[in-house]
Amino acid sequence: MSDVLFCTDVFAEEHRDRLASIAPDLELVELVADEPVSPEDIERITIAFFSHDAWPERAERWFGVATRAGALEWFHTMSAGVDSPVFTSFVERGVVLTNSSGASAPPIARTVMMYLLALSRDLPAMVRAQDRGDWEWRRWIELEGRSIAIVGWGPIGVECARLADAFGMEPTIVRRAARGGEPHPVRPLDDLVSIAADHDVVVVALPLTDETEGIVSAEVIDAIGADGLLVNVGRGELVDQAALASALVDGRLGGAGVDVTTPEPLPSDDPLWSAPNVIITPHNSGSTDGTGRRSNEMFLANLERRVAGDDLVDVVRP
Template sequence: MSDVLFCTDTFWKAWGDQVTAIAPDIETVLLVNEEPVADADLERITIAFFSHDAWPERAGNYFGVALRADNLAWLHSMSAGVDSPIFQTLKDRGVRLTNSSGSSSSPIARTVMMFLLALARDLPRMMRAQANAEWAWDRWSELEGKSVAVVGYGPIGQEVVRLTTAFGMQPVIVRRQAQGDETCPVRPLAELESVMAAVDAVVLALPLNDDTHGIISADLISAMQAHAFFVNVGRGELVDQLALTKALATGMLGGAGLDVTYPEPLPADDPLWALPNVIITPHNSGSTDGTARRAAERFFANLVPWVTSGDLLSEV
């Protein structure tokens, strides 16, 4: 019996030929705009790919279908982050879960460098001056020689270490314990407070789980130097956001680049929006014109062993 793939119409139009080249007998159930999926089609679904084009507008509809597909055996997510309760619900039901870890690490790491460069050059102030037609000359700070703690050493953290090194910065990796594959000094996660107190910048690239929820506490934020920058490309729930806001507003922290917040979207009346030393992007640091292709390639890499032997390369 052939597999039935649940995916968006957009994904199938772009990548259907490559899917059928791997699995010639595969059938599809497509998510088309806001149209509901028939009950008979729900029963047919055996595998699913949550692709970039479904986020964020069609994510609710997509996972509504996935949760009702009783015969779903495997779901592949384009995102490295699978901390949503929906994924755990599916796993508890026996659905095998894979993701496209690493497919967005390159653009996310470049967003980190964008944040660091923009904060070092006070780009928010320059943009305000431009909007007011002001020739507001100033002297910039350099990143070269500055120390940066990279908290988390997955694909994103590894690329951040590579880029910060290329910019002449001095990275230190913070992870649970050294594994021997690191390219610069390593400090254990248990020493995070002393590390944050000593560096010029902190880049947070941890996954969200029970152990990391709220890991950046008010005490850790207050330990940072007043000139230091804080960058978060992990999850908003990793951070005591009220403490971070207070530190940024009172000059206890030099600036922040935030691709993630809690909640998301960040409410319009949240004080973070108005702070002059904060740059906020709407959780899109990994959303580029190349990320969808890399995510699809990770799905194809798992589809090959799935159709031949029912195996997967790696599960989450």
């Protein structure tokens, strides 16, 4: 029996010829605008690809179909993070889950550098001055020579270190243990408080697990200090958000760039919005056209492996 792929109409339209070349017998069930997917088609689905174009507007409808696909065997998601319970539910059903790990790493790492450039130049205050029509001259801080601790050594952490090094910064890799061959000094995750005290910048790029939840505690934030910067591009739950807002308001932390919060969306009355020297982006640091292209290519390469009878890559178990 041939496979039946559930995907968006956008992905299908862009890659129809490529899909036919890889798997001539592959049938498609497409998510088209607001049109419902028939129960008969849902029952035929064996492969599901959650592509970048479905996020965020059509995610609810897409998952509504995928979760009812009883014959589903393989689910590929464009996201690297799979900490949501919905992913666990697929794995518990025996569905093979793969992701596009690394597809969003380049733009996320560039967003990290955007935060650091902006915060070292106090861009939030300059924008406020511009809004008031005030000419506020100020002296900037250079990133060159600053130490940066990169917490998490996945694709995002690797790219952050590469860019930080190119800016003349001094990276330290923070992971559970050194494995040998790392391009920069390595320190253990258990020493995060002392690491924070020893570095000018702390970048958090960890996945969310039971072990990492709340790992950036009030103690870690205080250790970074009034001249230090904190960036979080992992998950909001990694950081004590109340302690972060308090430290920024009190001047105990120099600045912060956060792409992830808890909850999301961040409520309009959350104290973090009004904290000084903070840059908040709506969990979109990796949302670029390039990320979508890279994710699509990863799925198509895995589809080629499935057709050839080879093992899939980037299999995850949340």
